[in-house]
Amino acid sequence: MKNPKKLHFLVVVTITLVLQYLCVANGNLSSDAQALLEFASSVPHVRKLNWNSTLPICTSWVGITCNDEGTRVIAIHLPGHGLFGPIPKNSIGKLDALRILSLRSNFLNGTLPTDVLSLPSLQFLYLQNNDFSGDISTPLSPQLSILDLSFNSFSGNIPRTLNNLTRLTSLNLQFNSFTGPVPELNLTRLRFLNVSHNSLNGSIPSSLNEFPVSSFSGNSLCGPPLSACASSAPHYAPNSPGNKHNKKLSIGVIVAIAIGCFLLIVLLAVCLCCFLKKKDEDSVGELTVKAVPPGKNEKSDDFGSGVQAAEKNKLVFFEGSSYNFDLEDLLRASAEVLGKGSYGTAYKAILDESTTVVVKRVREIGVAKKDFEQHIEFVGRLGRHPNIVPLCAYYYSKDEKLLVYEYMITGSLSALLHGNRGIGRTPLDWETRVKISLGAAKGLSHIHSEGGSKFTHGNIKSSNILLSADFNGCISDLGLAPLMNFSPGKSRYIGYYAPEVFETQKFTQKSDVYSFGVLLLELLTGKSPLPSSGHDEVVDLPRWVRSVVREEWTAEVFDEELMKHPHVEEEMVQMLQIGLACVTRVPDMRPSMDEVVKMIGDLRSSDSEHRDSSEDNRSKGSNAQTP
Template identity: 55%
Template sequence: MKKISHLFAFTALLFLCLLSPLPRTTAGDLRSDRKALLNFGTSVPHTRRLNWTSNGSPCNSWIGITCARVDSLTRVIAVRLPAVGLYGSFPANTIGNLDALITLSLRSNQLAGDLPPDVLSLPSLRHIYLQHNNFSGTIPSSLSPNLVALDLSFNSLTGDIPKTLQNSTQLTRLKLQSNGLTGNIPSALNVTQLQQLNVSYNQLNGSIPSTLQTFPSSSFVGNNVHLPPRTRPTVPQRRKGVTKSKKLSGGSVAAIAVSSVGGFFLAMAVLVCFLKKKQRKPEEGVGGVNGRAKGKGDEKPNEGEKNKLVFFNGYAQSYDLEDLLRASAEVLGKGRYGTSYKAVLEDGTAVVVKRLKELVVGKREFELQMEIVGKMSHHPNVLPLRAYYYSRDEKLLVFNYFPFGNFSSLLHGNKGFGGNEVDWETRVNICLGAARGIAHIHCWCQWRQAGPRQHKVVKCANYIRTPGMHLGLWIGSHDELSSSPNEELRRLPGS
């Protein structure tokens, strides 16, 4: 009888254990994510203000934060804070507590000290971009086995390249250049998926493993390594299924270009208004459309020349110039003065960029006009500029990308909404919106005392459709502006 009672007690205990909730693989939730982010924000000084507040949700427009559903819960899956002025050491138990994190981008800041091992070992983490910081010490050996991209270039890291990278069988991009790494290049690196490799300008020695000799010699220069005599490095073949879209190489800032959406129309109208006025009064200010700037201000590196994009108020600085250079690019159109590209960033964000190829203007004039554009572009029928870049040789404008096409495609390409004809009332409303946008620009040009402007080639193909069927102004590749009908037309860059 005693044995039976003991057996019953044991059975009951086992049953209760089975009923107890099992621990979850991902133990966090959105509250713990918010706490981790707030701890990071308060522990790491930063020069740019973050709108992270203790009474708000990280998924509600927090700068640099992306959320998604993970195991039926809303979680933080990406932290992107490039070039926001972060400096100091990377605290433990902050970002490392985001156990659903997939992408971490803190590039182009001034973070220093050791790399955070609790972050780099997160099993969910797939993309790490920490380049252009001041990190020192060694690369942690405990790395996420699910890594797809790891970029630790342009830091002050020392020690060996961890052999545990061989466990990251999905790794396609490994960038470790411009550090102080020593030792041999691991021969056990898994190259089945590896498409981009750069370990140049370190202090590595020995031979290059045979499995890596298909990469170009530029991936290994600046080290004490050598290729076998018979080996001639070639560019590695892309795997099947990789898209044919172009990459924006670092040497081709000129290859980035902007869609000719309303913000571009507005920006160029303002620039020409201002420069037209300066042509009549060449003694005022510096620089001009007919020559390079002569002011002393251009002799010093400006924000653009420091690899910085200048963002307008209301737009989070969620990417930098390097992101654009690395983006896949699709040509939208070529005009007399530049080429327009759709650029898809690593996180999937699509923007449109245009190079003002033939515009010769000084830094002060350019920045002044960009400031005016930022102030005057708050209009429902004008698509505003998002950011710009200036250097002596390159002037770039960045806009949001809208996949809805233009008014012409609405009327003729796909027969309007859902294949139906566009009714008369909708057409009238669209025309009114376009007229309001043009009138808004005219008012600002007159406010600048630059005289009236005549628009040429105002057509339905020059208006972009945005969500809600608002129309934003678009200047096409053959569009022109002139100060009066009798004056010689002053051509502007188009798409």
């Protein structure tokens, strides 16, 4: 009888333990669900989460992943869901089994709750492209492997407690407002670091100088890999007492050296001026030009002295141009007005069945002929890029200045975006808008990088983004701004101009970035920053977008034509963040165009990886580092 009793006892104990385990597991999952519901009820969101207590959390809740046993929530993936406001305390922070938290590309703000940052099991934290603020002095989870807080408004010092994160492999803090020095980080597993575009200062710790320049740019930092820090002047002890003759001799030598240095500086300045003048003269000759032979009706060189010789006023083509016509052919061509802009009138000229060009008749040229020719020749070389409308030829006389461009058959971005919105309109889909923006960004980046630090476009707007047959965005009107007697305050295109342009009356590369940011907002919203028909008031597009985002009405920001396309919300939010970064009021806080190209390119590559899975991302028990 003892054996059956013993067996019965063991069965009872086993069943009791199993039931107890199931109760505890169910209780943990229930508490996780309750914490998530608390988060969903407190944080407004544009996209539906479909979180409902009547549905199984591990298989039906959007963006939620459970462990293999289905007993705990281990991952939250909600990128680009239009989440607004701060993260409430005692919500996500209660998920003590959470390993992955991805809330990137939303509109979350406020300070991060301490219970979120210190979750004991958290390994991957992706909060980039939000508007979080405050410092991050709170102890962080020691399990963290990837920490991405980029493109927010965090401030204060970068905490030295990051050294406690011995498993950290990636740290991204770029485009925030961190201050102070970069702390010494002795993290042997760290493979990626970016603290660029903050307000950091001081020298870069030796433990971090193997990271590239791009990891630290946009701050006031020095030391490898950036330029060396300015060393203090060496301290010399005062002259020891000696005979007076030596002291007087030293003063005489010093005076002689000072005079000699002054004369040497004057000589160097004269030599430098001569060198620069010669370089300017030589640079004109770098471009080989070919001229169309004089037509039979042109006057000879010895024509009356009061009339400019025809040889000096011929149509000049740039090397490599495939066109073969002269000025008379151009003037006889069938022409129609394409539009009147800030710098002149553009005509479509049809010379024959196979030759169509655009002729821009420019006005208010503020430079002499020689300066005009030098500048245009430089522009012709600079414009050899697939995302810049090619300048084919030019003509200059006292009374007429013409620029000849290739004809872009698809027209301008402005016409396609703001043209007929009635029945029969073919709307610009999201893929096309991204392609246009990336092409235009590459063109402007080329202008800035190859034109020199002071060379700008000065007139970025949607009507100056022309489209190829396959909808590649191309920059037009390159190099015209420096030639014009032009006042920004009198232009109807002031909606594209950066605030500092009105104060300085000058364009810079950073003001170009601002204009490009307005262009991105125009692509996203479908709204023009120009006065509409019957209205004189200019739309301040950046201010309007910020106000709508602040009032948590994101659905009102995006063009209604875009809202018809599924699975693009995340990309649209990311592009909105890029546009807002470009229109920051402080010029030095704006990214460079190289960085904008990279951000848009990363957006495209990120989308190809995540588009199909970003909606729910339910790979069971996955420890993947996918944000």
